[in-house]
Amino acid sequence: xxxxxxxxxxxxxxxxxxxxxxxxxxxxxxxxxxxxxxxxxxxxxxxxxxxxxxxxxxxxxxxxxxxxxxxxxxxxxxxxxxxxxxxxxxxxxxxxxxxxxxxxxxxxxxxxxxxxxxxxxxxxxxxxxxxxxxxxxxxxxxxxxxxxxxxxxxxxxxxxxxxxxxxxxxxxxxxxxxxxxxxxxxxxxxxxxxxxxxxxxxxxxxxxxxxxxxxxxxxxxxxxxxxxxxxxxxxxxxxxxxxxxxxxxxxxxxxxxxxxxxxxxxxxxxxxxxxxxxxxxxxxxxxxxxxxxxxxxxxxxxxxxxxxxxxxxxxxxxxxxxxxxxxxxxxx
Amino acid sequence: xxxxxxxxxxxxxxxxxxxxxxxxxxxxxxxxxxxxxxxxxxxxxxxxxxxxxxxxxxxxxxxxxxxxxxxxxxxxxxxxxxxxxxxxxxxxxxxxxxxxxxxxxxxxxxxxxxxxxxxxxxxxxxxxxxxxxxxxxxxxxxxxxxxxxxxxxxxxxxxxxxxxxxxxxxxxxxxxxxxxxxxxxxxxxxxxxxxxxxxxxxxxxxxxxxxxxxxxxxxxxxxxxxxxxxxxxxxxxxxxxxxxxxxxxxxxxxxxxxxxxxxxxxxxxxxxxxxxxxxxxxxxxxxxxxxxxxxxxxxxxxxxxxxxxxxxxxxxxxxxxxxxxxxxxxxxxxxxxxxxxxxxxxxxxxxxxxxxxxxxxxxxxxxxxxxxxxxxxxxxxxxxxxxxxxxxxxxxxxxxxxxxxxxxxxxxxxxxxxxxxxxxxxxxxxxxxxxxxxxxxxxxxxxxxxxxxxxxxxxxxxxxxxxxxxxxxxxxxxxxxxxxxxxxxxxxxxxxxxxxx
Numbered sequence: 001x002x003x004x005x006x007x008x009x010x011x012x013x014x015x016x017x018x019x020x021x022x023x024x025x026x027x028x029x030x031x032x033x034x035x036x037x038x039x040x041x042x043x044x045x046x047x048x049x050x051x052x053x054x055x056x057x058x059x060x061x062x063x064x065x066x067x068x069x070x071x072x073x074x075x076x077x078x079x080x081x082x083x084x085x086x087x088x089x090x091x092x093x094x095x096x097x098x099x100x101x102x103x104x105x106x107x108x109x110x111x112x113x114x115x116x117x118x119x120x121x122x123x124x125x126x127x128x129x130x131x132x133x134x135x136x137x138x139x140x141x142x143x144x145x146x147x148x149x150x151x152x153x154x155x156x157x158x159x160x161x162x163x164x165x166x167x168x169x170x171x172x173x174x175x176x177x178x179x180x181x182x183x184x185x186x187x188x189x190x191x192x193x194x195x196x197x198x199x200x201x202x203x204x205x206x207x208x209x210x211x212x213x214x215x216x217x218x219x220x221x222x223x224x225x226x227x228x229x230x231x232x233x234x235x236x237x238x239x240x241x242x243x244x245x246x247x248x249x250x251x252x253x254x255x256x257x258x259x260x261x262x263x264x265x266x267x268x269x270x271x272x273x274x275x276x277x278x279x280x281x282x283x284x285x286x287x288x289x290x291x292x293x294x295x296x297x298x299x300x301x302x303x304x305x306x307x308x309x310x311x312x313x314x315x316x317x318x319x320x321x322x323x324x325x326x327x328x329x330x331x332x
Numbered sequence: 333x334x335x336x337x338x339x340x341x342x343x344x345x346x347x348x349x350x351x352x353x354x355x356x357x358x359x360x361x362x363x364x365x366x367x368x369x370x371x372x373x374x375x376x377x378x379x380x381x382x383x384x385x386x387x388x389x390x391x392x393x394x395x396x397x398x399x400x401x402x403x404x405x406x407x408x409x410x411x412x413x414x415x416x417x418x419x420x421x422x423x424x425x426x427x428x429x430x431x432x433x434x435x436x437x438x439x440x441x442x443x444x445x446x447x448x449x450x451x452x453x454x455x456x457x458x459x460x461x462x463x464x465x466x467x468x469x470x471x472x473x474x475x476x477x478x479x480x481x482x483x484x485x486x487x488x489x490x491x492x493x494x495x496x497x498x499x500x501x502x503x504x505x506x507x508x509x510x511x512x513x514x515x516x517x518x519x520x521x522x523x524x525x526x527x528x529x530x531x532x533x534x535x536x537x538x539x540x541x542x543x544x545x546x547x548x549x550x551x552x553x554x555x556x557x558x559x560x561x562x563x564x565x566x567x568x569x570x571x572x573x574x575x576x577x578x579x580x581x582x583x584x585x586x587x588x589x590x591x592x593x594x595x596x597x598x599x600x601x602x603x604x605x606x607x608x609x610x611x612x613x614x615x616x617x618x619x620x621x622x623x624x625x626x627x628x629x630x631x632x633x634x635x636x637x638x639x640x641x642x643x644x645x646x647x648x649x650x651x652x653x654x655x656x657x658x659x660x661x662x663x664x665x666x667x668x669x670x671x672x673x674x675x676x677x678x679x680x681x682x683x684x685x686x687x688x689x690x691x692x693x694x695x696x697x698x699x700x701x702x703x704x705x706x707x708x709x710x711x712x713x714x715x716x717x718x719x720x721x722x723x724x725x726x727x728x729x730x731x732x733x734x735x736x737x738x739x740x741x742x743x744x745x746x747x748x749x750x751x752x753x754x755x756x757x758x759x760x761x762x763x764x765x766x767x768x769x770x771x772x773x774x775x776x777x778x779x780x781x782x783x784x785x786x787x788x789x790x791x792x793x794x795x796x797x798x799x800x801x802x803x804x805x806x807x808x809x810x811x812x813x814x815x816x817x818x819x820x821x822x823x824x825x826x827x828x829x830x831x832x833x
Contacts, residue, residue: 085425086450104809105791166631171617172644189617191632192547194800276632280547281619282795298418299784300425300448
């Protein structure tokens with residue numbers, strides 16, 4: 001070959017001109033309305049009316065509207081109505097919220113939720129950040145292998161993970177009790193003891209690495225400024241000190257997103273509790289999510305369930321706002 | 333639910349009966365069925381798989397015979413993957429809200445007779461039950477084919493019948509013969525005091541004496557039913573408004589409203605004191621087990637049967653369906669079963685020494701069906717209703733009922749129609765009542781009033797037995813559950829309880 005035909009300048013310009021406004025709009029917007037607004041400013045109204053753009057967006061908007069926004073809004077409204085799922089709903093105002101706050105299970109539910117959220121955030125952040133640091137400092141090829149090995153279990157369906165842990169924690173016949181018995185150690189009833197049941201739920205997923213948070217931390221570490229890392233090395237900063245004075249502060253945005261995601265996950269994920277303890281023994285593992293599920297789908301108290309759901313939504317919203325403010329990056 | 337086993341002893345005879353029944357159909361078919369094609373969507377008993385599964389072989393052959401004899405009628409059996417009536421009914425109500433419920437739905441008497449299901453979802457079957465079953469020669473009323481003890485379970489507070497019940501189960505205490513021998517126990521207990529003494533002997537021998545499986549509602553609701561009926565035997569007349577064999581939800585609500593079923597009544601409080609007294613003998617893993625769980629369950633709640641087989645527990649409280657299950661697991665001859673012992677004054681000053689054999693047994697989840705209304709199922713025209721009822725009559729013809737129940741549960745279930753053939757299962761006889769069964773006071777934990785109160789009650793029992801709730805704490809919270817459940821039930825059923833005071 002040796003000789004290549006130079007591209008026509010006009011063609012380059014045309015292509016670049018067409019692509020640029022969309023890229024700019026995408027880069028400077030966080031939400032769909034922002035994107036459309038920026039696009040409108042840069043391209044004028046004619047491009048918005050593009051049938052192709054509307055055709056592409058409409059199905060997604062419709063589907064999200066029907067399957068996500070409508071049930072959510074319906075649920076927010078439904079909390080104010082008493083409804084058994086079949087007969088016409090009756091408006092009861094805030095009565096169901098009041099009933100929930102005064103129910104004998106409210107206090108244990110709140111306590112259990114606080115333990116689960118706090119515990120989940122703690123173990124998630126520590127385990128996933130530590131794993132990311134270790135992998136980041138490994139030789140490149142070994143690090144890549146370790147990364148894939150650690151993240152591969154993410155493809156397992158959660159139900160499989162729960163069933164595996166059920167087998168491990170079962171009384172008398174579970175693997176952990178069998179091993180303890182073989183070693184002459186006490187065999188606690190992990191899921192039946194009121195003092196151990198919630199801890200057992202937190203244990204599920206040990207060592208808690210195979211999750212999105214690990215990739216978020218690893219990605220953050222890989223994007224740290226080389227100049228800063230080089231400077232710290234020149235200054236003789238030790239590995240451990242570097243983690244606390246350089247890596248962790250620079251990864252505040254990553255910590256923020258992991259804390260928010262794991263907190264929301266802990267509030268929403270009552271499936272292990274439903275499958276392993278059903279909230280018991282007594283109220284030892286009973287949480288608002290399970291109460292919401294049982295009220296709506298077992299006790300036919302759909303309105304009451306939706307009221308609990310609304311409260312959970314508000315709780316998660318408040319939690320997100322607080323974490324966003326508390327963990328915002330602090331730069332000089 | 334329960335597992336299968338062999339035992340097709342009466343299959344040939346039953347098949348002959350099926351064929352004989354089929355021959356009668358020409359004169360028993362509703363006129364509409366011969367002219368229109370009708371699809372009946374029916375829900376199978378839970379945990380039995382598809383209609384082609386081994387458990388449902390009897391039902392399939394009966395259905396095929398019916399369809400052959402009724403041109404234009406098709407029956408589509410829908411598998412039932414629910415493991416309890418509450419989740420099953422949640423699905424039903426969702427379907428019914430859109431007018432898309434199946435025609436013949438699996439139900440349980442508690443959910444139906446309590447009025448917990450929305451009014452208008454199911455059809456009143458009483459007018460059909462009062463007419464002859466066309467498949468039974470000389471029959472004047474289909475209702476007369478059912479045992480008298482079954483009728484109160486089928487009847488709702490308003491006198492209507494929304495569910496037909498196909499089979500009964502009995503309960504009893506299953507024990508390991510090896511464990512009894514090790515503890516030096518040579519005879520099964522006949523009184524509760526003797527039972528407590530045997531539990532102490534088992535504990536001394538290093539064996540976990542008793543597994544009270546409170547991870548599900550079976551053992552707790554059985555205990556509540558047994559002890560409440562026994563301790564209140566002398567007071568039932570004060571609240572049994574319907575004067576039936578089995579307390580209806582109305583009776584229970586009146587009993588609570590009058591303060592008889594109340595923690596302030598020492599006789600009723602004795603029910604829970606006795607359970608608390610047994611706590612030292614119970615396994616501390618009870619909440620991971622449910623006496624009604626499938627023995628093949630691998631995640632909680634588990635069936636307690638394997639622990640009995642492994643010799644880890646001395647006594648467990650199970651049902652008649654356990655007999656074929658334990659036998660098929662190779663445990664035949666290594667276990668025994670005895671009826672629930674009598675609670676005498678040696679145990680509590682409030683005991684009435686009522687013989688309680690057969691008191692807990694009753695209709696189970698097998699062969700319990702209801703017919704949906706046109707509001708819940710838009711295809712359910714009056715003409716189709718007649719065909720669906722006719723199909724039910726066919727299934728509930730005594731030889732047919734006995735035939736498919738034997739295949740479905742290996743004889744662990746007892747047909748509700750005395751004329752239906754009953755399988756001979758070793759050990760079953762010991763659990764059957766020999767005399768008159770006392771008046772049955774149904775429990776709160778059985779979901780008679782509301783399923784929410786059932787769930788709350790179960791949690792309180794778990795806390796009492798786990799020791800996380802003191803007796804006084806339990807007492808006040810239990811009373812609150814009783815009161816709230818009564819008010820909720822009365823409001824939902826438009827019942828003014830003041831007139832019964």
